[in-house]
Amino acid sequence: MSTPSDAQIWDWLAEVPDPEIPVVSVTDLGIVRDIRWDGDTLVVAVTPTYSGCPATAVIDLAIESHLRDRGIGDLRLERRLSPPWTTDWVTQEGRDKLRAYGIAPPVDGTASDGGTAARAARLAGRSNLVIACPRCGSGNTERVSQFGSTPCKASYRCKDCLEPFDYFKCH
Amino acid sequence: MPSLPDMTTPDVVALAESAAAAQSHDPHVQDVDLKPAFFDWLCRMGDNTLILGHRISEWCGHGPALEEDIALANTALDLIGHTQMWLGLAAEVQSEGRTADDLAFLRDAMKFRNLQLAELPNGDMAVTLMREFLFDAWHFHMLTALTRSASPRVAEIAAKALKEVSYHLERSSDLVVRLGDGTQESHARMQEALDRLWPYSGEMFVADAVDDAVANAGIAPVLADLQPAWQQTVEEVLAEATLTRPEGRADVHRGGKQGRHTEHLGYILAQMQFLQRAYPGASW
Numbered sequence A: 001m002s003t004p005s006d007a008q009i010w011d012w013l014a015e016v017p018d019p020e021i022p023v024v025s026v027t028d029l030g031i032v033r034d035i036r037w038d039g040d041t042l043v044v045a046v047t048p049t050y051s052g053c054p055a056t057a058v059i060d061l062a063i064e065s066h067l068r069d070r071g072i073g074d075l076r077l078e079r080r081l082s083p084p085w086t087t088d089w090v091t092q093e094g095r096d097k098l099r100a101y102g103i104a105p106p107v108d109g110t111a112s113d114g115g116t117a118a119r120a121a122r123l124a125g126r127s128n129l130v131i132a133c134p135r136c137g138s139g140n141t142e143r144v145s146q147f148g149s150t151p152c153k154a155s156y157r158c159k160d161c162l163e164p165f166d167y168f169k170c171h
Numbered sequence B: 001m002p003s004l005p006d007m008t009t010p011d012v013v014a015l016a017e018s019a020a021a022a023q024s025h026d027p028h029v030q031d032v033d034l035k036p037a038f039f040d041w042l043c044r045m046g047d048n049t050l051i052l053g054h055r056i057s058e059w060c061g062h063g064p065a066l067e068e069d070i071a072l073a074n075t076a077l078d079l080i081g082h083t084q085m086w087l088g089l090a091a092e093v094q095s096e097g098r099t100a101d102d103l104a105f106l107r108d109a110m111k112f113r114n115l116q117l118a119e120l121p122n123g124d125m126a127v128t129l130m131r132e133f134l135f136d137a138w139h140f141h142m143l144t145a146l147t148r149s150a151s152p153r154v155a156e157i158a159a160k161a162l163k164e165v166s167y168h169l170e171r172s173s174d175l176v177v178r179l180g181d182g183t184q185e186s187h188a189r190m191q192e193a194l195d196r197l198w199p200y201s202g203e204m205f206v207a208d209a210v211d212d213a214v215a216n217a218g219i220a221p222v223l224a225d226l227q228p229a230w231q232q233t234v235e236e237v238l239a240e241a242t243l244t245r246p247e248g249r250a251d252v253h254r255g256g257k258q259g260r261h262t263e264h265l266g267y268i269l270a271q272m273q274f275l276q277r278a279y280p281g282a283s284w
């Protein structure tokens, strides 16, 4: 077969679902950083979301088997740490898919800085971070826990429709 | 560092080499004179996260509330992820064909370089949270400084880990405040935990020849320079938590960084290393 174009390869990558949130693809999440040819070998650079995310190996395997199914026999995956993954790279389409799936998408610029000023404001109830309920759209929600069912999520609760939901936290 | 899975290439050494070649160029990694200190220091970073991560993972399924259980498991997972990066780089610097897994599972207690604080038993939630808070505050300031390391490999690991550790510090400070400034019982337990752990906290800032060598090379900060920032974070949170900083010396118990450990580390390793010791080379 002839060498597929880069655009074709990106299209194929966009078909690879995230193993834990299968409504979004690896390209929606922004974790495929780069593709290039090293001679006849296709090199795909992937960045981990969280350092210890157990899905990382599964994601690599899913990318590899999907591209092999599309006829790319000579393939290498490369792990890229820098620059570190950020939820700013989650595409608009990815955010819409997350919301439709019931996960509130990340609010950019609100990642933890470990700072005590933010903590003081939060404890005093002055946090201005409003996470809209993905089910009813209400902003009347509260955080149950900063950590959720996977490393990338926090647990929230809607005080209007009373449903619990996941928030894809800013990172 | 564990290589990426590859269905056609079973040669993991070649894979590790190609993965290493793809990393940012860093002359420190091949610097022969620097090697002993750099390796030791990387083991300190990786052993802290490995041993504390293992300790915290012991709570999995035993947390006092589902959310806490999940938060602790997530924190442990982050720390084990950092371990793969630090020990992976350590193995590369050592260049004796070992991997992060070899360093984690096939070294004896005397070769471990973690702070004694990291290996102390979990105790109750008060001890677990206070230990995490004292460590997180150090970890946060250390990683912040390391993002400016002269070693690009160290800087990129630090930048990755810092994003996660910021959440760790936010959570542990929140809980220290809530429980310290909570009920009479929770306050008493948090104060007791602080009093017990305080004499272990000073080891973070006691530099030796290894710390001096990596600081001179611009890889890591001078430890004494980190202390004021740590102290400020700790004092702010303790004040808000209505807890009293102990009067006594903070550096009573030390030696972990040089391989002198409490009796507790052996038990951790016995559990953690059992499989690789009993079935060498086992994998799945």
Ligand SMILES: [Zn+2]
Pocket (backbone or CB within 6 Å): A133, A134, A135, A136, A137, A138, A158, A159, A160, A161, A162, A163
């Ligand atoms: Zn709602």
